[in-house]
Amino acid sequence: MENVRELFQIMTRRFGFMNKNCCSAGGCDISLIQSHILYEIDRQHKPSMQQVAEALGTDITTFSRQVQSLIKIKLVKKTPDPDDRRVNLLSLTTEGKYVAASIDRQMNEYLNEIFSYMNNFEKETVIHSIKLLNEAMAKSGQCCSTPSG
Amino acid sequence: MENVRELFQIMTRRFGFMNKNCCSAGGCDISLIQSHILYEIDRQHKPSMQQVAEALGTDITTFSRQVQSLIKIKLVKKTPDPDDRRVNLLSLTTEGKYVAASIDRQMNEYLNEIFSYMNNFEKETVIHSIKLLNEAMAKSGQCCSTPSG
DNA sequence: AAAAAAACTTGCAACTTGCAAATAATTTGA
DNA sequence: TCAAATTATTTGCAAGTTGCAAGTTTTTTT
Numbered sequence: 001m002e003n004v005r006e007l008f009q010i011m012t013r014r015f016g017f018m019n020k021n022c023c024s025a026g027g028c029d030i031s032l033i034q035s036h037i038l039y040e041i042d043r044q045h046k047p048s049m050q051q052v053a054e055a056l057g058t059d060i061t062t063f064s065r066q067v068q069s070l071i072k073i074k075l076v077k078k079t080p081d082p083d084d085r086r087v088n089l090l091s092l093t094t095e096g097k098y099v100a101a102s103i104d105r106q107m108n109e110y111l112n113e114i115f116s117y118m119n120n121f122e123k124e125t126v127i128h129s130i131k132l133l134n135e136a137m138a139k140s141g142q143c144c145s146t147p148s149g
Numbered sequence: 150m151e152n153v154r155e156l157f158q159i160m161t162r163r164f165g166f167m168n169k170n171c172c173s174a175g176g177c178d179i180s181l182i183q184s185h186i187l188y189e190i191d192r193q194h195k196p197s198m199q200q201v202a203e204a205l206g207t208d209i210t211t212f213s214r215q216v217q218s219l220i221k222i223k224l225v226k227k228t229p230d231p232d233d234r235r236v237n238l239l240s241l242t243t244e245g246k247y248v249a250a251s252i253d254r255q256m257n258e259y260l261n262e263i264f265s266y267m268n269n270f271e272k273e274t275v276i277h278s279i280k281l282l283n284e285a286m287a288k289s290g291q292c293c294s295t296p297s298g
Numbered sequence: 299a300a301a302a303a304a305a306c307t308t309g310c311a312a313c314t315t316g317c318a319a320a321t322a323a324t325t326t327g328a
Numbered sequence: 329t330c331a332a333a334t335t336a337t338t339t340g341c342a343a344g345t346t347g348c349a350a351g352t353t354t355t356t357t358t
Contacts, residue, residue, distance in 0.1 A: 005256045007279040009168075012161040014245065014286045016291035017206055019158075021296060032190040033314090039158065049337065057166055059316055064338060066314090086323045086336040107154045110292035117285040130156040131276035137163045143259035144163035147170060182345090198306065208347055213307060215345090235305040235354045 018110050026034055026102030030093075033058070034070055038092065038100045041076065046089040047083065057146040167259050175251030182207070187241065187249045190225065195238040197230065206295040222236055224231075224248055 016032075023035050030038070033056075039053050047055075053063035067090065070076040075096035081087035092100060115123045137144045165181075172184050179187070182205075189201050194202075202212035216239065219225035224245035230236035241249060264272045286293045 002276070002280075003253075003257075004260050005253060006192070007276065007283060008164055008260070009260060011283050011286070012164045012281055013205075014283075015157055015161045017293050017295055020206070021292060028152045043155070050335090056162075060337075061317080061339085062315060070340090084324070084336085087227060088337070104152075104154060108152075110289075111153050111157070113292060114282070116286045117288045118281060122259070122281055126278040126281055127151070127153060127156065129275040130160055131151075132267060132271055132275055133263070134156060134163075135159055136263045137160070139266045140259075140263045143170060143262060144166050146166055180344095199304090209306075210344055210348080217307095231353070233305085237306070250299085 018107060022103045022106045022110070023108040026099035027135045028073070028075070028099045030070075030075075030099070033066060034075075035103060037063075037070060037105070038075060038096060041090045041092055042097070046079075046091055048087045048089060051089075052090060054146070057098075070096075110126060167256060171252045171255045171259070173255060174255040175248035177222075177224070177248045179219075179222075179224075179248070182215060183224075184252060186212075186215060186219060187224060187245060187252070190239045190241055191249045195228075195240055197236045198227075199236075201239060203295070215236070221244070 004139060019035060020032050021029050023032060036056055040055050041047060044051060044055070049063060049067065050060065053060045056063070058066070066074060067078065071078060074093055077091050077093050077096075078088045079091065081089050113124075118126065156189065168184060169181050172179050172181060185205055186201060189204050189211065190196060193200060193204070198212060198216065204210045205212070207215070216225060220227060223242055226240050226242050226245075227237045228240065230238050264275075267275065
């Protein structure tokens with residue numbers, strides 16, 4: 001049987017390159033980590049620092065400083081949680097939303113280009129498979145999350 | 150229609166956590182980048198520095214130093230290419246092979262655990278899909294490789 | 299051969315990392 | 329009710345990582 005890990009390793013490496021290549025979409029040259037942070041803030045509804053850091057598997061102290069840099073370039077906003085003032089809620093600024101949307105658009109364009117080499121049945125099969133994988137990975141909590149979280 | 154990028158983003162993030170979690174397999178606590186380097190040297194046949202650095206999308210100067218650190222902990226060997234002595238061929242030491250194999254074993258164990266939540270048809274569908282994806286990504290060179298390479 | 303190119307290494311200055319300790323707000327439990 | 333424990337986040341620090349520019353060594357070109 002083929003080496004399953006190898007298939008995944010190559011695929012995720014390529015997807016990583018795609019993400020890296022999209023860091024300059026939206027007229028803003030950010031780092032890969034910053035791009036991931038924008039993505040995750042956009043995905044969650046007013047998440048706290050902890051929530052985003054945990055989702056990304058980033059040390060909270062490192063994360064704190066990454067967020068500071070994103071606030072400095074005006075892509076991210078921090079609002080104290082009125083219900084618990086230890087907590088800071090994160091959200092994207094208008095420009096942050098624009099950058100995140102540009103990156104997302106570019107990523108989906110790349111993905112469409114990749115799918116253009118498949119017929120429609122193959123494409124649907126692949127998308128269905130990724131969903132299956134995500135569900136299975138969610139069930140199998142232990143291995144696919146950070147040791148800390 | 151669902152957001153395809155989101156499906157990929159979450160899946161590759163989880164696979165990244167798996168890779169990170171396996172860095173201590175083989176009784177050796179290495180960094181994620183070092184694990185990727187071991188993997189890639191193992192995969193290619195006596196590759197040059199350039200070849201591995203390019204495959205991983207790492208700057209060659211950074212890579213040079215990462216390799217030095219792997220040589221220092223005796224996981225990697227560097228042999229001058231007899232045909233072109235500018236070139237250094239990379240290979241794993243016996244211990245490097247052991248560590249790489251341990252990581253690979255642990256990764257495949259994790260993957261098996263994930264597949265245990267699927268029936269056999271689903272598993273085969275998923276594996277087939279990843280192959281399709283890799284072929285399509287290889288055809289669509291532009292987006293899924295480094296800007297430099 | 300001299301000049302250009304290729305494969306790699308080193309110096310440097312900027313950035314990133316995570317641990318330990320600090321601060322600030324909230325919860326717990328006498 | 330108030331001191332102690334807990335939680336969310338930030339800062340100091342020292343170690344590690346980054347990539348550019350400039351270096352060495354070897355090979356290719358002219």
